[in-house]
Amino acid sequence: DAKTTQPNSMESNEEEPVHLPCNHSTISGTDYIHWYRQLPSQGPEYVIHGLTSNVNNRMASLAIAEDRKSSTLILHRATLRDAAVYYCILREYFGNEKLTFGTGTRLTIIP
Amino acid sequence: DADVTQTPRNRITKTGKRIMLECSQTKGHDRMYWYRQDPGLGLQLIYYSFDVKDINKGEISDGYSVSRQAQAKFSLSLESAIPNQTALYFCATSDWARQSSGNTIYFGEGSWLTVV
Numbered sequence: 001d002a003k004t005t006q007p008n009s010m011e012s013n014e015e016e017p018v019h020l021p022c023n024h025s026t027i028s029g030t031d032y033i034h035w036y037r038q039l040p041s042q043g044p045e046y047v048i049h050g051l052t053s054n055v056n057n058r059m060a061s062l063a064i065a066e067d068r069k070s071s072t073l074i075l076h077r078a079t080l081r082d083a084a085v086y087y088c089i090l091r092e093y094f095g096n097e098k099l100t101f102g103t104g105t106r107l108t109i110i111p
Numbered sequence: 112d113a114d115v116t117q118t119p120r121n122r123i124t125k126t127g128k129r130i131m132l133e134c135s136q137t138k139g140h141d142r143m144y145w146y147r148q149d150p151g152l153g154l155q156l157i158y159y160s161f162d163v164k165d166i167n168k169g170e171i172s173d174g175y176s177v178s179r180q181a182q183a184k185f186s187l188s189l190e191s192a193i194p195n196q197t198a199l200y201f202c203a204t205s206d207w208a209r210q211s212s213g214n215t216i217y218f219g220e221g222s223w224l225t226v227v
Contacts, residue, residue, distance in 0.1 A: 034216075036216070041221075042220065042221070043115075043201050043203075043218030043219055043220055043221055044154070044201075044203075044216070044218050045218070046215040046216065046217075049215075085153075087153070087154075100156055100169075100170065101146070101153050101154040101155075101156075102153055103152060103153035104153055
């Protein structure tokens, strides 16, 4: 399975944008890039996903590099409720992937 | 009601005892997963199942077994629990048949297991 690399932790001030990076240099052409987040004492929840083009939804934006070897999750205006661990994972299109999660990035929001 | 339900939510058991964690889902998904999370760490895949007749080992399957009793039910067993299996366990589901849904993974709320 293709692997992802994320910083262990990041801090951001409340109401400022946050850019969470993810490297996936071994990504294949059929891998989707997914982001999940895990709030304290909860199971992970879906944030956003994409294949090649940048994506936006009500929670965040996903910027994907042209060579697809990296991506960035963008929280446009961080709130205290965005404090969580963010996971970047690769998912095969109709593949038999194991859905392996790394350690993610622990995001701390400073009031 | 939650789409992915885990029982029990909390359990303390003794070393050497058999314990079963159950998971049921109402989303009609074909794929189900069991993950383990140690405090402050990421998720590790224990077992996964693509359908009722397909069971696969994950990264850390030793000491665990699973049963896919039906499409909606996937249970995890610790045949002889040991203290280092104390962790938070998550069940998850996914459906690859519906591409328009974004193939989202849905997680349960977790089951805290303490082995003393």
